[in-house]
Amino acid sequence: MGSSCSNNLGIPPGNGPNAVGCTDFMMDHTAEGTFFRLYYPCQEMESAEKPDWVPCKEYFNGLADFMKMNRALSERIFNYLFGSFKIPAYLDAPFKSNEKCPVIIFSHGLGAFRTLYSAICAEMASQGFIVASVEHRDQSASATYYFCDKPESERSNEWMYYRALRHGESEFPLRNKQVKQRADECILALDKLTEINSGISVQNVLETQFDWSTLKNSMDLCRIAVMGHSFGGATVIEALCKEVKFKCGVALDSWMTPLDDEIFPRVKQPIFFINSEKFQWAGNISRMKKLDSAVIQRKMITIRGTVHQSFPDFTFLTGNWIGKLMKLKGEIDPELAIDLCNNATLAFLQRHLGLEKNFNQWDPLIDGEDENLIPGTNVNLLQSAI
Numbered sequence: 001m002g003s004s005c006s007n008n009l010g011i012p013p014g015n016g017p018n019a020v021g022c023t024d025f026m027m028d029h030t031a032e033g034t035f036f037r038l039y040y041p042c043q044e045m046e047s048a049e050k051p052d053w054v055p056c057k058e059y060f061n062g063l064a065d066f067m068k069m070n071r072a073l074s075e076r077i078f079n080y081l082f083g084s085f086k087i088p089a090y091l092d093a094p095f096k097s098n099e100k101c102p103v104i105i106f107s108h109g110l111g112a113f114r115t116l117y118s119a120i121c122a123e124m125a126s127q128g129f130i131v132a133s134v135e136h137r138d139q140s141a142s143a144t145y146y147f148c149d150k151p152e153s154e155r156s157n158e159w160m161y162y163r164a165l166r167h168g169e170s171e172f173p174l175r176n177k178q179v180k181q182r183a184d185e186c187i188l189a190l191d192k193l194t195e196i197n198s199g200i201s202v203q204n205v206l207e208t209q210f211d212w213s214t215l216k217n218s219m220d221l222c223r224i225a226v227m228g229h230s231f232g233g234a235t236v237i238e239a240l241c242k243e244v245k246f247k248c249g250v251a252l253d254s255w256m257t258p259l260d261d262e263i264f265p266r267v268k269q270p271i272f273f274i275n276s277e278k279f280q281w282a283g284n285i286s287r288m289k290k291l292d293s294a295v296i297q298r299k300m301i302t303i304r305g306t307v308h309q310s311f312p313d314f315t316f317l318t319g320n321w322i323g324k325l326m327k328l329k330g331e332i333d334p335e336l337a338i339d340l341c342n343n344a345t346l347a348f349l350q351r352h353l354g355l356e357k358n359f360n361q362w363d364p365l366i367d368g369e370d371e372n373l374i375p376g377t378n379v380n381l382l383q384s385a386i
């Protein structure tokens with residue numbers, strides 16, 4: 001059963017003019033190094049293979065832990081439901097762009113990992129961006145791995161799985177520590193891309209067929225944005241605060257709990273909050289509004305009929321009734337929802353990165369001017385006054 005099985009499910013390819021390539025980068029053998037999946041504009045390929053959406057079964061084990069499900073049983077269910085899907089990109093295809101590419105660093109949500117947002121990342125790459133989707137080693141990912149520095153023969157993957165909150169453990173200290181580590185990992189990924197762009201030969205401990213030297217002078221390092229979903233949305237705020245090279249941020253259905261209130265006045269860059277209709281609540285929205293500013297553009301829209309899982313790829317991979325049952329789909333068609341999200345994002349990035357593209361055609365979406373969008377939020381904020 002290929003990725004487009006009977007009910008032609010599958011992750012939608014990018015709409016932009018560029019074909020999309022995809023490769024993986026792991027900086028070193030430790031959990032402290034950076035690990036990301038890179039999406040980039042590439043040469044049109046006839047026969048290149050497409051990478052697996054879920055690279056290895058340990059990720060399904062981690063997902064089972066996250067979902068508090070039995071590993072053996074759920075590994076079979078996940079494999080049956082999702083095991084055959086491919087990413088809409090060509091594995092290790094040669095980079096190709098006739099102009100310097102703006103850069104996006106993407107941060108995944110709690111219990112997710114680097115490959116689960118490929119509809120968003122592939123769309124951005126098809127529109128000419130280089131996107132690094134980081135895999136966090138703060139124990140918020142369902143699973144991640146690194147190598148122990150052993151002789152070739154014994155080299156094995158060291159797996160780190162999702163760390164659940166322990167019984168009675170308070171949430172904030174753990175999440176606040178994690179969001180700081182996540183921001184540092186986004187900054188480290190940017191530093192690595194900067195080295196790669198300068199032509200320094202960098203070590204990639206993953207033996208891929210991708211020639212990293214082709215990325216020399218490929219990136220426009222004055223045009224860098226940070227983007228993320230849920231916990232990754234909080235990571236956007238923390239990363240903007242720590243690194244001014246990030247010129248703006250896009251936070252998808254952000255979860256604001258991990259953040260210290262004291263960082264809000266220290267964030268100086270534009271932020272775009274793109275929310276689902278069902279996930280948000282008054283306390284979370286009121287923290288986003290603490291970032292409102294008269295001088296720095298802070299925008300918020302809500303996509304009608306969406307749920308929290310309307311942003312990761314799962315929303316495209318099940319039929320309607322399973323999807324609705326497992327809260328992976330909302331009422332709105334998943335491809336329409338992600339197109340609205342992506343086009344609004346592109347318009348916001350053009351405005352704040354100073355791109356010379358035609359993404360300004362979607363400027364009205366930034367203000368929620370569409371029948372499927374709500375300007376600001378649908379959440380009744382009076383509750384939070386109590």
Ligand SMILES: CCN(CC)CCN(C[C@]12C[C@](c3ccc(C(F)(F)F)cc3)(C1)C2)C(=O)Cn1c(SCc2ccc(F)cc2)nc(=O)c2c1C=CC2
Nearest residue numbers: 066067109110111112116229230231232255309312314326
């Ligand atoms: C019971 C577990 N309990 C753990 C704390 C809550 C679990 N939960 C709701 C879920 C994730 C759900 C999910 C996934 C995946 C399938 C599958 F079957 F398709 F695989 C099904 C059902 C279960 C919807 C969330 O945590 C929501 N959430 C997320 S979900 C990000 C994610 C995770 C795994 C993915 F595969 C894809 C996307 N990222 C965040 O940063 C935050 C939150 C909440 C606050 C901050």
